Structure formats: C-alpha cells, structure tokens
Amino acid sequence: MDNSLVSDNHGGIVAAAGMREPSGTGRFGDYGGQFVPESLVPACVELDREFRQAWADPRFRQQLERLLAVYAGRPTAMTPAWRLSAELGITLLLKREDLAHTGSHKINNVLGQALLARRMGKTRLIAETGAGQHGVATATAAALLGMSATVFMGERDIERQALNVFRMGMLGAEVVPVGSGSRTLKDACNEAMRHWVGAVDEAHYCIGSVMGPHPYPWMVREFQRVIGDEARAQCAAELTAGTPDYVVACVGGGSNAAGTFAGFVDTPARLIGVEAEGGAAMTFGANGVLHGYRSKFLQDEHGQVREAHSISAGLDYPGVGPEHAHLADLGRARYVTVSDEEVLDAVNRLCRAEGIFCALESAHALAWVLRAAGSAELPTGSTVMLTLSGRGDKDMPALMEAS
Template sequence: MDTRSLAVDVRAPSGLGRFGEYGGRFVPESLIAACEEVEHAFRDAWADPLFHGQLDRLLAVYAGRPTALTPAWRLSAELGITLLLKREDLAHTGSHKINNVLGQALLAKRMGKQRLIAETGAGQHGVATATAAALLGMSATVFMGERDIERQELNVFRMRMLGAEVVPVGSGSRTLKDACSEALRHWVSSVEDGYYCLGSVMGPHPYPWLVREFQRVIGDEARTQCATELRTATPDFVVACVGGGSNAAGTFAGFVDTPARLIGVEPEGGAAINSGLPGILHGFRTKVLQDEHGQISEAHSIAAGLDYPGVGPEHAYLADLGRAEYFTVSDAEVLDAVRRLAKAEGILCALESAHAVAWVLRAVEDGEIPAGSTVLLTLSGRGDKDMHTLMELS
C-alpha cells in the first residue's frame, strides 16, 4: 500500500488524548483538574461560532492573516522545481506562534483567567504571549533557559518591552526543556488565576490537539492558495521544520488527506523521531531522546526553538503510520540554507525554518525530490532574532 495516499483521520485524538500510543495526560494530581478545565473550555469554545468569529477577526486585523504564499522564483530555477513558501515570517511578531497564542489568550479570558504562563526557547512564543497579554489586558510570565536568554537577547528585550516578566531558568541544560519544566511547576501554584499558554503541540492533553487546531490555519490557507497557484492544485511535497512541531502540525493538517508527501525536518542533535524511544516527558508520552537508563538526553540545535529532546505526539503517530516522514539536517547545512535563501530570494528566515530549506536543497541534489516537483515549504519565522548568532558564525 502507498502510505502517502492514506486518509488519516487526526481531527481529534481519542477520549484519553491519545494519538495511537502517544499523547495522554501524565501530570501530578494537582494538575489533572486544571487540564480538564482547559479541555472542557476548549471543546465549548471550539463549538461556538462567536469564539471563532472573535479569533478569525484578530487573526485578520491584528496578526495579518492570510499570510502570503510566495513563489521562490530564483531558487526554483536553480533547483529545477517549483518551490512555494508559506510566509509565517510575515505574521505579526514574526512567526507562526501568534496564531496559537491569540487562540489560547482568548480561551483564557473566556475562562476568567488573568495571567498567561508560558515557556519559550527561541523567544518567539514568549514574544507572542507577551503581545497577546498586552492586547487583552492580561499579565504574562515567561520562563526561558539562561542559555537561550544569552543567544536570544533581542526577543528577551521585546518581551520585557511588552510588559512580560521573563524568568531565567538555570537548571539542567538551561534551554527549552527546562523552561517547560519550570512553567509547569509554576502553573501548579497558579491554577486559580493563571492559564498555561503552551507554545507547541506537546504537553498533557488537550494541548497537543488544542495547539494543532489553532495552528491548522496555516495548512488550510496554504491548501486554498496552492489550488490557485499550482496546476495540480496539491503540491508533491509539504515540508516544515520540527522541534515540538506546531508549525509542521498546522501545515500538515491541511494536507494529511491528500497524496502529498509530508516531510518534517529535525536538527541532527535533537532528532527525537529518528533517534528517540517511547517515553514520558512534560506530561505526555512520545518519542524522547534518552540514554540506556531511560534518562532524558540533552538535545542540541543551532536553533533555540528546536533544542528539545521530544516531539509532539501526533508527529510520532504520523511517523509510525508512515503518513509523514522525518529527516535530519546538520547545523552546517542550516547555515548554508539561510545564506542561499537570503541571496536568492531576499528573505532572511529563522534558523528553525532554515532546517526545512536545508532538507529541500539536499533532497534535490540527492534525487529525493525529482526535477519538476512542486514543493510547499512553511517558513515558520523570520531571522531577525538570529542575527547575533549568524554574525558570530560568519
């Protein structure tokens, strides 16, 4: 059977919040009720046309949706393919994160919460959370690893300018994994007035599903745009970078029932799908980087937003089904991809997004993408935040 033609139904996980064997809710007793409260509120809101109307209007007049589908004309000519870029870098705050955060912030207000609690790696989710909090008159507390604070100074300044409290996390690897742990701990003591605004398709149920639904606007828009732009209507390949995997999950949601090959691209040093084993992390079961004793291994990526040892449960599920394929690229390939896209198209993308670009460049060279193919690639964010890193490595 050609697994690419499978009609996989991932509209919602099982009643236990499972995508196959992955997902679920593995949290302390003190957070069970909080997760259930979020789930019930989301189900109610997602069935309410008024909520959709509020969110759709904010996405249009505030976030700037729909984002453009940009033909990469020069790079397409160089590669012998048709490459289309879904421009989440053009959304307000500079990435796809605003889609999810506006949805969750509206949900939190509906629930009567006053504070948003968030984790961030590259800082884009933190900036989006601080932005939504300012817009809706809420406060925001953002946990961020000390190592990420050092390499993402601009986004830290942006969060504080927007009125958010940025809490440095000095434990463990001092990156996204540890920021997630501290945010969850803080939520335990703040459930009465605080809402955990999780940034990716991970965490305890209902977050992997909830975040995917708020991000599916990417894939739904892109599918409509591709139908206009492409003679075949559907691209041959749909490509996105994967850390936790929210931009990829949102993009894939628009194409999972088509023959398109769904390609997720992980960093070599954080390849949870390719190198991980089933385990529990941050309240959910997924594929996790771990040692022979089952201890969580540290991930590494030049991109702070992909520096995570696990992956969203839906991605692990799609990989097991064979409906989506996951590859890795090196830091060196990512840096080359940033430069090639910038020089060919005048677009400086985020280091996270450049993982997807790097895979396309290599796949064309290796023949994995045949000449004449059509490729949709989600540019999850812009590269302003990475200029300091790029200057150091140039």
Template sequence: MTEAAMTTMSAPAPTGRFGEFGGRYVPESLIPACAALETAFREAWADPAFHEQLSRLRSQYAGRPTALTPAHNLSAQLGVTLLLKREDLAHTGSHKINNVLGQALLARRMGKSRLIAETGAGQHGVATATAAALFGLRATVYMGERDIARQRHNVFRMELLGAEVIPVTSGSRTLKDATNEAMRAWVAAVDEAHFCLGSVGGPHPYPWLVRELQRVIGEEARAQAPAVPDVVVACVGGGSNAAGTFAGFVDTPARLIGVEAAGGAAMTDGMPGVVHGYRSMVLQDAHGQVLEAESIAAGLDYPGVGPEHAHLGATGRAEYRTVTDDEVLDAVRRLARAEGIICALESAHAVAWVLRAAGTPDLPTGSAVLLTLSGRGDKDMATLAGEVR
C-alpha cells in the same frame, strides 16, 4: 503512502491519545485544570462567536492570511518548484501568534488573569507577551539562561511588552528546562493562571488544541496553492508549525516531510517515553533518562516531539529527516541571497533539506514543494553575524 495511512488529523481518542502516543501524565493537582481546559476548548471551538472573534483577530491584528510566495530564483537553481508559506510575515514574526491569540481568548473565557509560558527561541514568549498586552493579562515567561544569552533581542521585546522573563538556570538551561519550570509555576498558580503552551506537546488537550489553532497555516496554504504539491515540508522541534501545515494536506497525496535538528532528532533517534506530561518519541538513554538536545536553533533544542508527529511517523503518513547546523547556516545564506528573505534558523532546517534533496530520488527534479517558513531571522542576527559570510 497507502489510503489506510491517511488521517484527517481530527480529535484524538477520549484518552487524549493519537495511537499509542499522547495522554495526560501530570500531577494529580493538574488533572482538574487539564480537564477544565479541554471542556472550555470544546465549548469554544463549537461556538461561532469564538471563531468570529478569533478570525477577526487573525485578519485585523495578526495580518492573516500570510502570503504564499513563489521562490523563483531558488526554484531555477534547484530544478523544483518551491512555494514558501510566509509565517515570517505574521505579526510578531512567526506562526506562534496563531496559537497564542486563541489561547488568550480561552484564558479570558475561563476567567484567568495571567498567562504562564515557556520559550526557547523567544518567539512564543514574544507572542504570549503580545497577547497579554492586548487582552490586559499579566504574562510570566520562563526561558533558559543559555537561550536568553543568544536571543537577547526577543528578551527585550518581551520585557518592552510588559512580560516578566524569568531565567532558568537548571539543567541545560534551554527549552526543556524552561518547560519544566513553567509547568511547576502552573501547579502553584492554577486558579489564576493559564499555561499558554507553545507547541503540540504537553498533556492532553494541548497537542490537539495547539494543532487546531495552527491548522490555519495548512488550510490557507492549500487554498493558495495552484495545485496540491508533491511535497509539503516544515521544520520540527515540538512541531506546531509542521502540525498546522500538515493538517491542510494530510488528506491529499502530498508527502509530508518534517525536518529535525541532527542534534535533537527525537523522531529519528528517540524512543517512546514520557516527557512534560505526554508520551511520544523522546531522546533518552537505556535507563529512560532524558538526554540533552543540541541545535544552533534555540526553538529546536528540545528532546521530544509532539505525540501526533510520533503517530504520523509510526503510521507512515509523514516522514522525518535531519539536517546539520552547517547545512542550516548555508540554507539561511542561500535563501537570503537568492530570494531576499532572511528566515529564522528553525525554518532554515526545512530549507536545508530541500537544498540537499533536490534532484535526488528523495526529491526528484520537477517536484512541486510547499515549504513553511515558520519565522523571520531578526532574532538570530547575533548568531548569524558570527557564522555566515
């Protein structure tokens, strides 16, 4: 990595772009809503009272800071020093609460009475329902019918918290289609509702806004680590946990590794294109039609990736790898039996890459690795029960 390739992951250009990626590709009716959200976020982010309230919620409600746990047994097996940033220990069981608490505060600041959200694995939906209950807001969560079937645990949690979960039956019935429907609902209810987007995609200012709300992961991890690690690794679907983690280390010599699902690897197999209001790397055919992604992890079953990841990849500051479903299942089992930690299938993608790469030129023996466990595996028990022995 050259010094020129370093970036501070600061605000995007005024056009909402990170290099050639990002922007705002939405219907004319949503341009004022995006502009109003950008203005509200800039004002809130410059307001010490907003930060004080968010910090208090993070510590007293979400349980931050989350632990940085040395994986002693797995480290001994692999010949590397592995540290786990434990977002699975945050309230609701994943990193999603970091983003949603901030967006719920913004929604209330903007006078909105309702949150609209999309979800794949259900963790963002649960976090949205949680924040809505806390702040007295209504919540509507769109979720693909296929994901509802494999994430029943989280559907029940959302409903118990008072959210309305709307099944999406179009397309592949997964996260891509849930996002389509959530954005359509936002168009129809923009005066009363805030679209609480769960990842670092979508039209400007969402990629920047969500990354800033997730930056707490990387900043905490950097302060907790005994030294700057050689490698920082996280799973990538849309890429919010990775963006938040990378933000804490982007100005250091650490290698940044994002790990995608082999069946949904926009950074590896995609081409520049537009999806859900932003330009990034997208899985598409020669005619520009968006392709379906496939992953055992519902949260990574998405054909695009956040535009800042596309920029980090294009500049060479971050590297992106893929792992298969079989490697992911093995990673869940090995981490559970070595460390007593059952992680989410999404997080297991990062673990799987470390298991495969350790001791090779890609991750030499003796390397220090910091890995973000973005969520816990409770939601995946039905899938794991049929696959892991």
C-alpha cells in the same frame, strides 16, 4: 481517532479522515495522554471542556478569525521562490509565516489560547520559550487583552536571544531565567509547569507547541491549522495540479508542521518534517514520558532524557509532539535531519536568491530541500510547499558569531 487509510498514487498512504481529535484518553495511537501531578488533573479536564465548548461556539471562532485578520495579518502570503526553483529544478512555494505579527506562526496559537483563557476567567498567562518567539507572542497577546504574562526561559537561550528578551520586557512580560539542567527549552518547560501547579486558579499555561498533556497537542494543532488551510487554498490557485508533491516544515515540538500538515494530510502530498540533527527524537529517540505526555524522546541507556543540541534555540528540544510520532508510525509523514552547517548555508542561500531572511528554525526545512533536490528523495520537476515558520531578525547575533 479514525486511522483508516487509503493508498495514494505516490506509493504512500493518506489518513482518509485527516488529522482528527485524539481518543477519549487524549491519545494519538500509542502517544499523547495526560501524565501530570494529581493537582493539575482538574485544570486539564477544565481546559479540555472549555476548549471544546469554545471551538464549537461560532462567536469565539469569529472573534479569533477577526483578530488573526486585523491584528496578526492573516492570510500570510504564499511566495514563489523563483530563483531557487530554477537553480534546483523544482517548483518551490514558501508559506510566509515570517510575515505574521510578531514574526512567526506562534501568534496563531497564542491568540487562540489567550482568548480561551480570558473566556475561562483567567487573568495571567504563563509560557515557556526557547527562541523567544513564543514568549514574544504570549507577551503580545497579554498586552492586547489586558492580562499579565510570565515567561520562563533558559539562561543559555536568554544569552542567545537577547533581542526577544528585550521585546518581552517592552511588552510588559516578566521573563524568569531558568538555570537548571541544560538551561534551554526543556528546562523552561519544567519550570513553567511547576509554576502552573501553584497558580492554576488565576493563570493559564499557554504551551507553545503540540506537546504537553491532553488537550494541548490537539488544541495547539487546531489553532495552527490556519496555516495548512490557507496554504492548501493558495496552492490550489498557484499549482496546475492543485496540491504540491511535497509539504515540508521544520519540527521541534512541531506546531508549525502540525498546523501545515493538517491542511494536506488527506491529499497525496508527501509530508516531510525536518529536525535538527542534534535533537532528532524521531531518528534517535525512544518512547518515553516528559512534560505530561508520551512520545519519542532522546534518552540514554538508563531512560534518562538526554540534552538536545541545535544552532536554533527553538529546535533545541529532546522530544516531538505525540501526533508527529503517530503520523510516523502510520507512515503518513517522514522525518529527516539536517546539520547546523546545512542550516547556515540555507539561511545564506535564501537571503541571496530570494531576499528573504528566515529564522534558523525555518532554515532546517529549506536545508533538506536544498540537499534532496534532484535526488530520488525529491525528484527534478517536483512541486514543494515549504512553511517558513518565522523571520530571522532574532538570529542575527548567532549568525554574526558563526560567520
């Protein structure tokens, strides 16, 4: 990866060549890699080779672009948040991934991986899911392409996200409850990877974020890059300066943030990733290995991975994608935290000010903007582009319980 840097006029740094592919060993600086059982090494090597070939094939790219346009509904809108902008003394633009088919950014990555899996001769998709949006997107793509889907989901998340569980069943997917550990996203990842070991010949593991063994963090970021590329062009048309002062997105594993940041990493925009306070691997984590890659993870004094907490099932993960850890080391992106209470307030304020009901995950990004606006962190008069990663229908039971 080209790590050459240049100074910007905000006192920050910019990766001159942008977010490129990782090193030959699948590393972003000190992070990433391929820490998998020996039985999965050939599958990872095959996936790396096949993705490179497909991504260089104009026919594959055209097929994916057409599906994103006529099926997923891209490009998604860039919506000026007029009332919130006036209240906060900033210019706030919302990149509306909540308007994509299935209700979130997850469809971008899943359509890419499903097409790649079919190209590789696979007949089944395996997935993990927390909030259920990745599971719904995987089930959707499987139905579209005539494949079967098996989705692993923690029992606690099944309770929290009953609507999405029902949607997956309607789409023909098998939802497998995971009762081990914290019964959330981390444990669903564990079981999905174990299942993949025994089904690798027929099945593709469709990882939902910029995590996992190489090439997943890079591949998922490239499939999500469409968010940042669209947003950059839309900001150029909307803003006098062409690019925003701040680009903000929520971070669990971090796929919507990675895709968003990829469109702005070579501009002066400040990149802000917002984590859940109870799952803030970038703030409270340490270097470690989990789910096939090295990054920052919440750990106890013995190096054991700690349970994460978030009101949003999609951010209830104890680590962060390796490229995010690398961007933080470079000083190119900054990672902050917000509390559950701030998130609930952000959902309500966006609903009442703009008539937009966003997902709890997305509300983390907005919560930081609401808190920071007018301070030295986010000065009055700043322009902000914020990615709304998904819509909030799935969170209605949690919101009703919290009210």
